[in-house]
Amino acid sequence: MNNKIWLSSPHMGGTEMKYIDQAFEDNLITPFGNNVNAFENNLEDYLFKGRDERIHVAALSSGTAAIHLGLILLGISKGDEVLIQSHTHIASANPILYAGAIPIFIDSELDTFNICPVILEEAIKDRISKGKKPKAIIAVHLYGNPYKVDEVRDVANRYGIPILEDSAEALGSSYKGRYCGVFGDISALSFNGNKIITTSGGGAIIVRTKELKDRTIFLATQARDNAPYYQHSVVGYNYRMSNISAGIGRGQIEVLEKHIAIRRDIHEFYRTVFSEIDAVNVFSVPDDNYFSNYWLTIITIDFDKSMGRTPEELRVFLESNNIESRPFWKPMHLQPLYEEFPYYGEKISEKLFLSGLCLPSGSNMTEDDKKRIKISLYKFFNIR
Ligand SMILES: *Cc1c(COP(=O)(O)O)cnc(C)c1O
Numbered sequence: 181m182n183n184k185i186w187l188s189s190p191h192m193g194g195t196e197m198k199y200i201d202q203a204f205e206d207n208l209i210t211p212f213g214n215n216v217n218a219f220e221n222n223l224e225d226y227l228f229k230g231r232d233e234r235i236h237v238a239a240l241s242s243g244t245a246a247i248h249l250g251l252i253l254l255g256i257s258k259g260d261e262v263l264i265q266s267h268t269h270i271a272s273a274n275p276i277l278y279a280g281a282i283p284i285f286i287d288s289e290l291d292t293f294n295i296c297p298v299i300l301e302e303a304i305k306d307r308i309s310k311g312k313k314p315k316a317i318i319a320v321h322l323y324g325n326p327y328k329v330d331e332v333r334d335v336a337n338r339y340g341i342p343i344l345e346d347s348a349e350a351l352g353s354s355y356k357g358r359y360c361g362v363f364g365d366i367s368a369l370s371f372n373g374n375k376i377i378t379t380s381g382g383g384a385i386i387v388r389t390k391e392l393k394d395r396t397i398f399l400a401t402q403a404r405d406n407a408p409y410y411q412h413s414v415v416g417y418n419y420r421m422s423n424i425s426a427g428i429g430r431g432q433i434e435v436l437e438k439h440i441a442i443r444r445d446i447h448e449f450y451r452t453v454f455s456e457i458d459a460v461n462v463f464s465v466p467d468d469n470y471f472s473n474y475w476l477t478i479i480t481i482d483f484d485k486s487m488g489r490t491p492e493e494l495r496v497f498l499e500s501n502n503i504e505s506r507p508f509w510k511p512m513h514l515q516p517l518y519e520e521f522p523y524y525g526e527k528i529s530e531k532l533f534l535s536g537l538c539l540p541s542g543s544n545m546t547e548d549d550k551k552r553i554k555i556s557l558y559k560f561f562n563i564r
Contacts, residue, residue: 182552185503188374188476191439191544196431203423211241211401213423215430222433223369223384227359235362235386236393239421239429240400243348243370243383247318248275249396249419250344250366250385254316256281261307263341264318265295265327266511267529271370272320272346273512284314285513287525291466293478293532294327295319296525301335303524308339317343321350321360322509323538324376324443324475325465329355329363344368348383351376352440352473361386371425376439376475376543377432379425440473442543446550447474450539453554454479457561459486478508480535491537494560501556508536 199215208214216239223237240246256262258280264273266285276283286303289296300317307314317336319327336343345364347353353360361367364386371382385396398404403416421429447464454460463478465471481491491507498505510533513523540553557563 182502185540185545185549185553186542187504187506187538187540188542189544190373190378190380191435191542192428193431193435193438195434196428199427199430200424203427208423210423211418211420213426215423215426216421219379219421219426219429219433220384222430223386226433226436227361227386229359231358231362233388235388236390238385238387238393238396238400239426240383240385240396240419241421242271242381242419243346243368243372244271244275245400245417245419246368246370246383246385247272247344247346248278249399249417250364250368251275251279251281251316252399253366253387253392253395254342254344256315260316261312261314262316262318263300263303263314264512265320265322266513266523266525267293267509267532268320268322268346268512269348269509270512270515270517271348272318273518276318281315283512283518283521285511285518285521285523285525287523287527288529288532289328290528292325292327292470293463294322294325295332296528297328297331297335299524299526300332301338303522304335304339304341306524313339314341317341318346319343319364320346320348321353323463323478324350324353324473325463326350326353326355326360326470326472333363342366347386348372349375349475350473352436354471356469366392371429371432376443376473377429377436379421379429379432382421382425382429384421439543442545443474443477443541444472446541446543446545447472447477449550449554450477450479453557456563457557458482459489459561474541476538476541478536478538480532481537483535489560491535494537497560498553498556501552503553503556504540506538508533508538
């Protein structure tokens, strides 16, 4: 049997163990330490490139934790409404429920597959007319592809609503020369096992001021008051990144640029393969303002040209060849968990869900893997 080709699996650079060994030598097997500080500095330096203002990064236990703390920093509490792109991973949305707030789901547009600024504005107007102004917007750079940064920012500014930018899948992607992760009032990164770089599990919050970073760390370490004993005045969390995980992160950030280059090559590989297959569109960013890390290369199938073949059939066929692929994220407003919440849209995210598939895009993919994928795709679509 052929080896399994994964959608996106961890890809170590080689120096990670050095930083982990250091943590062992220091006996800092702890949720703080030199690796945590250094990893935060690495991320700050990386995101700062080409900018005048410094941003501040706090390393956390997951991207989900970053989004949760982001909502808390934005003052979201019980009963508040939060606008969020429906086409996303569940981790973008669940923190809204953790905060006791109400998600209002917004459809995607077809240029980036991310939050539609036009529908976003319609939704804001409608919520205001119903007597409640939404308190935050969660916008997501899905599959590594930047959302319409300027348009979404314009809408947010027009109504004075802050943006929580979910950049979990988009480290290294950029828009008009600035990295994703700097466009939100607050932004979140993830280093889960399948992301472009991983710390096994982990995440980070990106904020504008040192004060907000300090506040994040305070909240992420059980919100302990300044007293000799354990005294607490507000609810805290146990959300800090482990010094071991951060060691992996330090090694991984050294290979981030390389991983991006490889994933972009894989994207080009798929564009070439599918140039022969009329029924399939490979999603690419709309113009030069957008730069994607192509964390995953995604396709949509045109049913008028595919003779009834569906992404699900392709997924099952690839699976039978030991190749993993994955449906698009099922829209949040179609999830049993979220059915009862308001949704604004024109069924774009539903259509994307039915027609889309994510293809194996891991930076550790070999030339042989690519060959196998190509043969399988050609077989499925009856080419040659
Ligand atoms: C992975 C992911 C997250 C959450 O990150 P975790 O580190 O897994 O908690 C959030 N949003 C999106 C879009 C993601 O893909």
